[in-house]
Amino acid sequence: MKKSIVGVIALVALLLFAFKPGEEEKYPTLNLGSIMPLADHVMMNVDGKELSLNKVSKENGTLVIFSCNTCPFVIQWEDRYDDVSGIANRLKIGTVFINSNEAKRAGDDSYDMMQAHAEANFYKAPYVLDKNSEVANAFGAKTTPHVFLFDAQGKLVYKGSIDDNSKDITAVKEHYLKDALYALGNGKEIVKNQTDAKGCSIKRLAE
Numbered sequence: 001m002k003k004s005i006v007g008v009i010a011l012v013a014l015l016l017f018a019f020k021p022g023e024e025e026k027y028p029t030l031n032l033g034s035i036m037p038l039a040d041h042v043m044m045n046v047d048g049k050e051l052s053l054n055k056v057s058k059e060n061g062t063l064v065i066f067s068c069n070t071c072p073f074v075i076q077w078e079d080r081y082d083d084v085s086g087i088a089n090r091l092k093i094g095t096v097f098i099n100s101n102e103a104k105r106a107g108d109d110s111y112d113m114m115q116a117h118a119e120a121n122f123y124k125a126p127y128v129l130d131k132n133s134e135v136a137n138a139f140g141a142k143t144t145p146h147v148f149l150f151d152a153q154g155k156l157v158y159k160g161s162i163d164d165n166s167k168d169i170t171a172v173k174e175h176y177l178k179d180a181l182y183a184l185g186n187g188k189e190i191v192k193n194q195t196d197a198k199g200c201s202i203k204r205l206a207e
Contacts, residue, residue, distance in 0.1 A: 045128045065148075
């Protein structure tokens with residue numbers, strides 16, 4: 001009985017945090033083959049230095065993951081962040097995590113909280129603040145997390161989720177992002193280049 005109650009509470013929490021489809025038309029998500037937008041746009045990293053996506057990019061491409069500090073989906077998937085960023089680095093693909101939750105800057109997603117979160121979770125890749133959700137809007141990013149992988153020419157080659165099981169890393173059957181990274185890094189075709197992004201909605205300011 002206890003397990004059932006806990007399960008119901010967890011489901012309700014996820015639904016409350018989940019992506020709201022109303023933003024789909026206002027900020028359409030980039031199509032595959034699109035060139036990375038705002039590549040020179042400067043954002044503040046948690047180390048106090050300014051970075052652009054072009055500065056993050058490496059020889060074989062760029063991995064962009066929209067994230068945040070408290071979303072249940074991020075927390076579930078976060079045990080894979082170090083792994084995928086490490087794989088990307090070895091394959092000469094730059095990685096950046098972007099926090100676009102502008103509506104929560106006075107709370108859980110403040111710059112100070114981002115710094116604390118990155119330190120507590122041993123982030124090895126940059127974690128930058130997207131002021132006014134400008135980059136998220138340009139990408140049409142919907143959720144935390146939401147993954148966008150670009151090739152060496154800045155062309156979008158994969159978008160969607162990290163894998164098929166946020167809750168349990170040992171139960172993952174399809175490693176969408178890993179497979180895409182290995183394919184891109186080794187000059188091969190990405191077989192599954194688009195999956196559904198699942199997570200909390202990005203908290204934009206009301207307009």
